[in-house]
Amino acid sequence: MFRYTLRRLPSAVVVLFVASVVIFFILRLAPGDPAAALAGPDASTATVQAIRHQLGLDQPLITQYLIWLRGILSGDLGNSYILHAPIAQLISESLMNTTELAIGALVFAIVGGGLIGYFQGIAKRRASQATLSALTSFGIAIPTYVTGVLLILLFAVGWRVLPAGGIGPGIRDFSLGWQYLLMPAIALSLPTGATIARFLSASMRQTLDQDFVQTGIAKGIRPSRLMIGHVVPNSLPPVLTVLGIQIGQLFGGAIIVETIFAWPGIGQLLLQAVTGRDYLLTQDLLLIAVLVFIVVQLITDIVDAAMDPRIRLERA
Structure with a gap:
């Protein structure tokens, strides 16, 4: 390894x-x-x-x-032309906020997308499959800026139960900070969650057709044990691969979401750098985005290889 x-x-x-x-x-x-x-x-x-x-x-x-x-x-990233501050300090502060948003969105995407993909994979009725497929299509098709605006109109303007924007106290006071995090995390998580659901359901259907599943059924293994202990783990490698790609894309989607919800993260900082023609800050931010994507892909490949030894043998 x-x-x-x-x-x-x-x-x-x-x-x-x-x-x-x-x-x-x-x-x-x-x-x-x-x-x-x-x-x-x-x-x-x-x-x-x-x-x-x-x-x-x-x-x-x-x-x-x-x-x-x-x-x-x-390690000397220099100073920003337009913000007149050390770039390392600007990036560290913004990266923490974006990481908080990305983690929240990733939790929603994995939990929501995993549950929908699981039930879509085991669903036998066409009506159930069509309903769950429509939900995933909705999550992929609707742009994040549309979802963000709809959430603000519904929960901040209409029902007035959540703040319309800002970051609040953040993780320093999570009992209040989650209210600021909830809507942007949901808006950012929908495309990723829908993609996870699609890949998981398709992978589970292929796994269910394998001989070892039929053997388990013939031996009288409980369906729940067979699904959780064998079908789902064997269906995860392609899902993990696409999840690695989606995590990298979360940072791209964060630019739009952070603008809509006035979230002071990397996306907001990159927007300021581009509009102000701050070459140095823009270069550093884009390179960090590439670095995050590479690291995530590397971790994903390592996890895939750990779960499936055939990958290590094929790439030996």
């Missing part, structure tokens, strides 16, 4: 390096000049050039990239 993990690390490092190159140079293709934006519309050419020199934007692109890469490797 340890050797399998070591074999996966070089490819992860290569992907991260390529992503850093793409992120850096793609941002330079975007229209607009950060120095001109900081200087203001009435600034002179000399003022703009001075700001460009101060920010290091007058240096060759390869030099700028190497300076940025050296800063990342040394």
Whole structure:
């Protein structure tokens, strides 16, 4: 298992390096000049050039990239152009808030999607299957910004039982913080939960057709024990694979959800960085998003290999 993990690390490092190159140079293709934006519309050419020199934007692109890469490797992320604060501090504060939101959404997605997928997988009536399939289709098809607005209109404006936005005290006082977390976590969890339900139900149907299930039934094993002890565990590997992808996509969906619910996380910070043409902050945030996705995928592959030794043998 340890050797399998070591074999996966070089490819992860290569992907991260390529992503850093793409992120850096793609941002330079975007229209607009950060120095001109900081200087203001009435600034002179000399003022703009001075700001460009101060920010290091007058240096060759390869030099700028190497300076940025050296800063990342040394742990010095620099300062934000527009927020005038250390980027490491901004990211750490925002990342904690986004992680709190992502964990809440992931819990809803796994519990809700797992239950729906389980009952859809064992359902024998067409009406039950059609109803559960419609629920998952609804969760996948409805955009998160529509779900977020509907939740606000229903629970914050209509019934007035939950706050419309903000983060509140967060995990410091969870007895109150959960009220702020509930709606954005539900809105963010619906596409992931629906996807988990779809894959779990399809995987369970395939597993139910396997010979060992029929053998268990013939031996008189209780259906509940057979499902929980054998069918579900053997149906999990493809679900875990898609779950790893969905966890990475949670951070992408968090940008929209955090904007709707005024949640001060990575999404809000990235929006400020992009609109303010803050190259350094935008680069760091995008690279962190790629890093999170790579780490999650690596963990997912390791868990898959631990559950199914055939994966380790195939990739040996």
